[in-house]
Amino acid sequence: MAKYYHGVIPPIITPVDEKENVDEKGFRELLNHCVDRGLHGIFVAGSNGETMALTQEQRDNAIRIAVDEVGSKVPVMSGVMDTSTRRVIENIKKMEDFGGKCAVITPIFYARHTSQDETVRLFEEASRQTSCDLMIYNIPMFTGLKLTADTVLKLAKIDKVVGVKDSSGDFGEFQKVLRVYADNPKFSVLQGSTAVSAGSMLEGADGYVPSIAPLFPELFTKMYDYAVAGNIGKTLELNAIVAETQKILGLCKNATASNKFALSLLGFTHKRVIAPQDGTTEADERAITSKVDEVNGLIRKAGLIQ
Template sequence: MSKEIIGVIPPIITPIDENEKVDEAGLRKLINHCIDHGIHGIFICGSNGECMSLTQAQRDRAIQIALDECSGRVPVIAGCMDSSTQRVIENVQRLEEMGGTTAVVTPVFYARHATQGETVRHFEEISKNTNANLMIYNIPPFTGQNLTADTIIKISKIDKVIGVKDTSGNFPNFIKLLNYFKSSDFLVHQGATNLAVPSMLMGADGYIPSLAPLFPQAHLKLYEYGKAGDIENAMKWGAIVDEICKLYPMAKSQTASTKYAMSTLGFVDKRVCQPTEPITEEEMKRIDAHIEKLRQYM
């Protein structure tokens, strides 16, 4: 296998209408905006895409739209995470029926005493019952389980598992993965944007920044200079990306702040799924002012 899912691959928002149905026109415009500005791939129905707030039908609809609109122009990875192995298998099988090839899978959640061994078995069973490629998604704040580097390495040996998105924020753990998988085809992506610069300089295959569609140039420059080993320029653009990330806490909900920021592009709505705290007028003004300030760097 050659590495194809590399670079800047944002977990894009899922624009919705007043009935919380997927806004197809807005989603298609967002995807084309990403591709037109050089983004390397699309992560649909990730955490930032409110995958667990959408109904199953709407999650599937968003994935189908993404696959259709990308149409092979860039890779699409799709969130198939769920609360049990059988539920994930069904999600991945539906992805396959839609023509998708790569499923992103977390450990199970809402399981009070989940163990590392359970997650290994989780991936073993999914692999036996599906044909899609699988990417490990380590996001302990949402799953309650932080996969160790040793567990990720063990899962990597399971058929069809092709990579990991690590959003643990544990950089020593991430470095251990980079060292282990160096010169292999196994993909190692950084999910914590604040660690993107050192991760790229140390050999990561890419990173997964939620706000990349808003300021694609900055995120792409960080990636390009990081891959080239240009420390000075990677740090320069990394500092700008850090400034962009200050948008996240400007609303009570990071989802609300991200969706409002994306709505300033002009073709998606700021609406969030219930019961997420909606953005306030004061928060919008604060985000508007920061976006205007950020434009000086572009």
């Protein structure tokens, strides 16, 4: 039986209008598209959701909308990462006020990291002061601190901690955690690096968190299904197509801009990114559109869509 936090859980973009407020209508349509097409959950207000570029008000608004729109249908994991324990806990309490049930927490950032223990203290205090599920988020490229497997295993023992999303790209460290918790129904091990997701799930990971999954939902969910079933051949066959989807993110200076433009092709949302980030040029957009068409052709050839 699958754990509660499992499968394909995209770190959803945050569509914004010309004033950089959340485009509520487009966001709700995109969220429903994800759920209706079989994705297993939503990660809102993550790095792909431009969480630290949004104002605090709009960040809270994105979480509120996601929880309200699909929180009764699939697990919604909400990013509450911040620069101090107090700020993280305040973010969690706002999320709880909206009905949110799972807070995703990184190590603090924009600070000089002195130890792994500071993150342990952060989770311990969050556990004491809040009532929701807590998800570990290991993303050293943005926090400046890579959580070791030993630290993750220590955090996993804290009350209310329900899993880890590991975007460190360190497969060896990921495997150490997986060996302990692959069969534990109370702790989910999610791969945040799409490049190693197939191998991770074949070894027992509970799912993965690919940013472009809303554009190709059948591909990502089918690869998950094959991996869970232990079908190595089919998993690797679809993983080759998944690898092609990741090339889309590198077709302009800014992976988030590439992602937002690609997802705008669904017709729900605008390509706009929050200033002062680089957006897509016309040449970028032609290249992205061409690559999306190519991937859809590969998906049709694989028999996943008509």
